[in-house]
Amino acid sequence: GDSVTQMEGPVTLSEEACLTINCTYTATGYPSLFWYVQYPGEGLQLLLKATKADDKGSNKGFEATYRKETTSFHLEKGSVQVSDSAVYFCALSGFLSDYKLSFGAGTTVTVRA
């Protein structure tokens, strides 16, 4: 079945450092790919998405490119802030998944001033 594997955390960075969180997937057909973010004490919110190969999603300085050849959707940000401290989840919705999402385990990111 569909599945997502993302790099384990926790990840601790200094402000203005570069962040990369790796995400790879297994799915049949052509899934849609997502990154969700969960700030402390809150529910998940959509950060960015890509619905077809080579699409690049971007939001709040974060980017991720849908790479079909490597089945990856890595999340990147060039300069993180303390406010980026959160848990990040990679997710996919498969072609025949009936609107369901499959989530990775989540990566906790802490940015220190």
Next chain:
Amino acid sequence: DVKVTQSSRYLVKRTGEKVFLECVQDMDHENMFWYRQDPGLGLRLIYFSYDVKMKEKGDIPEGYSVSREKKERFSLILESASTNQTSMYLCASSSPGTGTRYEQYFGPGTRLTVT
């Protein structure tokens, strides 16, 4: 903005109690979902619903049931709470409309502790 609300942020129940978790969304979404979130396991789907009175089992339905009597409300029921159901429970909703078909909107979560 879409708003998904959950009845409680924190809940403490005893083993064997019947527990109701309520979720309400205000955007007329057809689809609603219940997940549990555990460290290192991500989010796992318990149940989901396409429409009023319709429900489908997710990946981990054992020990849970759901009810959807109105479009905006989706309830999760723990028939007899057990300590291994201590977790964060997240509700979400989505609409099958073009362009947003798979985007889910989440509530703030209910942290349930069963003692």
